[in-house]
Amino acid sequence: MDYEDVRHTDPAVAEALDGELDRQRSTLSMIASENHVSPAVMDAQSSALTNKYAEGYPGERYYGGCEYADEVEQLAIDRATELWGAEYVNVQPHSGSQANMAVYLAALEPGDKILSMDLTNGGHLSHGFKANFAGKVYEVEHYGVDPDTGRLDYEAIEEHAKAFDPDMIISGYSAYPREVDWERFQAIAESVDAYQLADIAHITGLVAAGVHTSPVGVADFVTGSTHKTIRSGRGGMILSSEAHADAIDAAIIPGMQGGPLMHNIAGKAVGFGEALEPEFEEYANQVVENATALGDRLQEHGLGLVSGGTDTHLVLCDLRESHPDTTGKDVEEALEETGIVLNANTVPGETRSNFVASGIRAGTPALTTRGFDSEACREVADCIARVVDAPDDGSVVEEVSADVDALCERFPLYE
Structure with a gap:
């Protein structure tokens, strides 16, 4: 990653790219939606396919010269089909949010009703937040988690x-640390003659590896991101039965997109191919083991976790009981000074604004990609706890920074 051509043409951009590479190497990415893709995925995403318009689908393009675009997209589709076991796959959405938009366009009419998780409880903007397109186009109501357990209350959801x-x-969800009962959701949806859309944006890799139960073949529609726990080219995808294929294809083009980002689809194809290797299952299992170790150690330090733990790649820490005067933003900013990058996050029953929040969300996908094991994640938890206890103490920040530097040296990135 020398960026020599960029450096010659545009030194300012090259300097920023150098800075970002150094930032990733010298900090610990614990934002649950982030990961580090392989050099092969990055090579594919910077390939000559960035020059190619390929509106339409393999074998049915609106432009000529698409033989290699067809080949790459079909590889991505075939590999996704094998990974997730879906009858139909569309790999063209530019993001998980746009995958959701396409499903809405395919299955709903403006003004139709959507029932989804409240944002402060772990839902996502594209599930109907009032300022998002979904909240403006559709009538949306939200459910939450049980305030005592932090877990989904399926009986309450059914009543709603x-x-x-x-x-x-x-x-x-984007901030729910427990497994989801997709079959129970499907039964609830069918009882009210509704579709179920299962958004697995965060857990695509865990589902592919069999570490998390799969909604494919259960829910009517499944959407996901392709760059989080699955570590492939950045973007989204849609999985469903063949019965919905034509409607989804039409919702993507001409419904909401023109030309697909073929270079990103090449990255998806390469990443999906990597995920088909036996090592990926080991990786996904380690992601969950690392999150469990991280959460357990944080609890040993007296920090409360929403739902009491995790089944997935993330932990959601509620600071209100242990540190009532400390906000998630306080901790996020102090940790970033040390080189630990995570995000402030709302928690169930949130009373602060989304920009300040009462919790922090931490994920282990990127750490696991760097080679972190459970013991190393416990060390990271020790660092986080020290900063949570004293976010304004410069000496603590300095000491933890040295520990983070040592961890980065032990687990190097993109050598």
């Missing part, structure tokens, strides 16, 4: 569904 009578129920 029967009272609201939605056209679609969304399962799958």
